[in-house]
Amino acid sequence: MRQVISKKNKVVTLEEAIEYITDGCTLMYGGFGGVGTPPTLIQGILDKGVKDLTLIGNDTGFPDIGIGRLVTLERARKVIASHIGSNPNAGRLMTEGRLEVEFSPQGTLAERVRAGGVGLGGIFVDVGIGTIAEEGKNNIIIDGKAYLAETALTAEVSIVYAKKADPLGNLVYDKTARNFNPLVAMAGAITIAEVEEIVPVGALDPECIATPGIYVDMVIPTKGVNWKWAWE
Amino acid sequence: MRQVISKKNKVVTLEEAIEYITDGCTLMYGGFGGVGTPPTLIQGILDKGVKDLTLIGNDTGFPDIGIGRLVTLERARKVIASHIGSNPNAGRLMTEGRLEVEFSPQGTLAERVRAGGVGLGGIFVDVGIGTIAEEGKNNIIIDGKAYLAETALTAEVSIVYAKKADPLGNLVYDKTARNFNPLVAMAGAITIAEVEEIVPVGALDPECIATPGIYVDMVIPTKGVNWKWAWE
């Protein structure tokens, strides 16, 4: 589908973007506790009724915040994340056998997503040695030290949230709403960016572009956050 | 030695910085064809008479440009790089058996340096499969596909060149003079940044800092490039 998208003006409607997110697909999402997760795309996925998703992201948000909304409404059959503690629905569904959950240490998860995004097969890392996190993983010894082989993660579709985009898909983020977004943006075969503001080509400082447009296929304007933050 | 360096004001003199670069040490350097290689630090190393260096960086510059000056004057016993073609002295010394050279594909080299900088053991990558670049490397099969295990690189001292620094060591770079610098900055046990301008804490946009000061131990002001570029 990638070929039909314009490389010169990537701005599309929500409806056009949501077409690419289909039942059973692998969906990677930016955000950390919901901060930096694209609210309008989440709503669009909910409204379209997409189901059986494999979700890949840092966490499962909160019950009514971020990706948590999809988890709570049982739109996912599997989640790969570093923690699900802030969304009790995820834990309940896992216990009930209705949601498969694969955990990675947070930094390892970030590197697995990045590795997928930059075309590596994976990384080796010593985090989790001596814990159950090493179960089922290849060991590799380098200079007498043990490492775990951690495989790259990619997705059919990645969704990210940014502060500004130009029509070429160049992105800048906003403070800690950056988090996993630049990594997730690289790892999707199709990447959709929801942004607060669309600026003309040339308006972004080339030194400060966090995600070059090469990684972004579609840009949609956000309708804003439609949930209440936990601290509110 | 790291402990004696102030974390609040990392600005030191060239002489103080060069103390950390000693005979036989492993020295990693930023730059790509000399662009982005710190000229004042190179001059300081030459003047101090440091020898038997193991150099790690993208290339060996030109005979009288960048790291090439150290190579030409036989201050290195080993180089790990992706190419040495622009400095015929490197090739000559290698042929004469006076300089050991280890090649990595450029992107693999960048990732090996980054891996060292972010505390990974290494990466696995399929670049170079079916060529002599795979000799002596561990193979790993993931989902039926072959990858090479490429080990992380670190250095005792890293030297980088940046446009601006604040006293905390936060760095921003200048256009394509960025290249390997942010990676090299992370991989040194001691990292010295030579910069065009030192600005007060708070003057750099927190969104645009390419190298957070956590990675930088010392900052020195540059005396400017003291070589003629190949195109001049």
Next chain:
Amino acid sequence: MGMGVAVRNRIAKRAAKEIHDGLIVNLGIGIPTLVADHVPPDIHVLFHAENGVLGTGPSPNQGEEDPALCNAGGLPITTVMGASYFDSAAAFGMIRRGYIDITILGALEVSETGDLANWIVPGKRVPGMGGAMELAQKAKKVIVLMNHVNKKGESKIVKTCSLPLTAKQSVDMIITEMAVMEVTKEGLILKEVMAPYTVEDVMAHTEATLKIGATVHSIE
């Protein structure tokens, strides 16, 4: 943690004493978050949050929160001069590379050799490890703040962890409402006792082999 504000702050205050000038510190959620408030203003510390910021400052005033500026626990923060933002891979790069001088976090169990368990209760709660494995394994100094005993009154400081580990031999110091203990090569050492508890109280509530330090200070 099921303890009052005064006790939580007392633990946080004691932990803050470990933070010296020039250090880089990562605070976990819960009591550790309170530690920042107890660091004297003349001490220059850079607080790191693993979602992607170095140089966090005090909590914002109510009504001045920025939803795009939170710590790893999702709570609104501010930043100090010289702060920087980066992605989570870069944030964990700093952790794995060993640049975090002190990490302060909670625990379910700590063993006398410094093993840490804080991410899973088999058959009950499986919240996931988040960034705790990296922080516990890689920070130069790991300080655990927690209740001395669990809800059943059982010691959380044990000979051997029964829960799945977060990291082996990683904890350096434990601060509870009863005591301050250090994990050393010579074993787990009782260093300080919090009033009104006595050395005997602490020993009675500790399953691990706890050696009494040469000088056990009492904290009022």
Next chain:
Amino acid sequence: MGMGVAVRNRIAKRAAKEIHDGLIVNLGIGIPTLVADHVPPDIHVLFHAENGVLGTGPSPNQGEEDPALCNAGGLPITTVMGASYFDSAAAFGMIRRGYIDITILGALEVSETGDLANWIVPGKRVPGMGGAMELAQKAKKVIVLMNHVNKKGESKIVKTCSLPLTAKQSVDMIITEMAVMEVTKEGLILKEVMAPYTVEDVMAHTEATLKIGATVHSIE
């Protein structure tokens, strides 16, 4: 490459025809660098350089060069609106992930199955592979621009490479001063002949099994 400016530009001009609207293109040093000058201005192309820039523009005027703005060959460049700078790891991330639509580079030898050798002459020159392995292995389309024969008059288009490989089965198209050839599943196909050379000239100077395409065009 030991050929005149006119011939070099002719090869570059032919290569430019492969560049369509919307593509992302990486140009190697030597003749490939000239290709940019032959792309019509109404074609929107993003040129990528592996040192760390997307969106390079024409060469600067003499005296307007910026030493901090160069291509991977170290030559001064400019940028276009919408350009971005990044480090070399990010630059190669784009390459390995398959985002380069076309890479145009030089070669020492190309085999009839598209094997590329361009980084080492054993016993003579060992310049290193630089970024050629990534580009040849990962770009969607690999175009080689080179002399048809080497200095000894021997074909550089061979049945099997004798030099160490840069990448196996990677080259899609070869453009020389004599001809345009494509590597296909059916073998190496002669598609175009550059005047004044004839099909017979090309066949006589090609060691590889070269099949004559259904319609061989002649380029004036």
